[in-house]
Every structure is written in C-alpha cells, then in structure tokens.
Amino acid sequence: MKPKIVIGNWKMNKNFDEAEELITEITEKLEGYNLETEVVLCPPLVYAELVTDHANEEGAPFYAGVQNVSEYENGAYTGEVSAEMLANMDVSFCIVGHSERRKYFGETNAIVLKKMQRLLANDIVPVMCCGESLEERKANQHFSVVQKQVEETLYQLTPDQMERVMVAYEPIWAIGTGETATPEQAQEMLAFIRSVIEKKFGTEMAVNTYILYGGSCNAKNALELFSQQDVDGGLIGGASLKADDFVKIIEAGETVTKDN
Ligand code: PEP
Secondary structure (H helix, E strand, C coil), X not given: CCCCEEEEECCCCCCHXXXXXXXXXXXXXXXXXXXXXXXXXXXXXHHHHHHHHHHCCCCCCCEEEECCCCCCCCCCCCCCCCHHHHHHCCCCEEEECCHHHHHHCCCCHHXXXXXXXXXXXXXXXXXXXXXXXXXXXXXXXXXXXXXXXXHHHHHHCCHHHHCCCEEEECCHHHCCCCCCCCHHHHHHHHHHHHHHHHHHHCHHHHHHCCEEEECCCCCCCHHHHHCXXXXXXXXXXXHHHCHHHHHHHHHHHHHHHHHC
C-alpha cells in the first residue's frame, strides 16, 4: 500500500491571523513525527504565500496547495491567477473541478481539463475532483456520471501527464453535510475509478494513481475509510479547519500506512 495523502481544503474560511495560527498549530502538532503520510494545505489564495513560506522550511510537514487556477495562460483576464504565478510562488498542488466550483462558477469538464493542462505545464499537481449528486445516486447513475467526468478530463491527457495527476472522489451529497459515504461505498467507487483509468492507461498507471475520498471525512471515520484497499487518502474540508481534527486524520493515514 502506498503512503496516504491528506489534503486540507480550507475553502473560503479564516482571517489572516487565524490562518497563521492554524498553520503554526498544525506544524507544532506534527513536530517529531517522521511522517510517511503526505500532507497538503490548500488555504484561500491570499494566504498561499503564508503556506509556501512554511512549506519551504526544512523539515516542514506539509506541501502548499491552492483551490483554483485560471484556465488561461496569462494576460487580460481580470481577477484571475495563472498556473505560472502559482508555480512562481512554489505552490505544489491545486484542486480542480471541486463540486462547489462546478455548481457556483460553471466549471465544466472542458474547463477542468484546461486548468489541469495549465497546471501540468507548470509542474503543479492537479487534484481532479469528481462525484455525483444525491439525485444521480438515487437514480443509480453514479457510476456513469463519474465515468463521464473521468473520460472528459483524464482520458484527454497523455500518459506522461496522467502520471502527475491525483483524483478525489467527492460525492456531492457527502460534502459539508456530515453524511459520509460508507467505507464500502467509497471503496466501491474508488475501485471503479481505478478500473476506468486502467482501461485507458493500463494497470500500472491505475495502481499508481492516487485516488482520494472526500466528503465529511473526519477524525472519527478517517481510519475506517483509509483502511479500504483503494482509498489512498482524503480531501478534507470542514475537519481541516481545526488543527486537532486534521492531525488526527493524518494520524489515521500514518496508522494505515505503517500497518501495511
Ligand atoms: C471538500 O470541500 O472537499 C470536502 C470534502 O468538504 P467536507 O470535508 O467539509 O465535507
């Protein structure tokens, strides 16, 4: 089993002082750990430099990520931030296609693909989110919905690009609702996503691709979720805003990694 990855998505939360405090608390709590689990903090963009400064310190326990990037290269796109700018700031990871961006900002699979390509051109790892709505699950369409999201994004990449991408399965009905997917539901869908990747890119790529679960993952349920064979870690929203909870989730990652 490969080491787990735990990514914190702060969404649009925390003022500057709170952001600094959270970074310091997480750093202090993880001091002395010889972490195998990889940790990524994705604060709001205005705090990215805070995180990259800390992430660049020797022995820092986390990498710097952000939650969004422009689909365009550079130029007259008021309000946008390019992948090149993120790379200049030493950002290593970027979430794309989060369901909140798909819902509130019209992010389509085509836009998600463009964003991934901009990120890959600048050596930033895209964390591509996919997942179905409650209605789609009730209508038994969850597999076809996720398959389409994967085919319209990941299938458009070259194998060399695909090697540098992560996937996060986040059922929309589980995000911020407290209603977590059961470990069996998470495992079933992640194994399915892996099989879809395998069809296009082969077994080695499918096995090596990091596929995370996200959606009300917390300090209590992380261990069970991370123990599932195909769950390579978690994308954590609400629970990443409290250092204690977030560190417990990282500890769950450590436990599973070290037990295997
Ligand atoms: C998310 O926003 O990616 C997420 C998983 O949120 P939460 O953990 O709060 O459900």
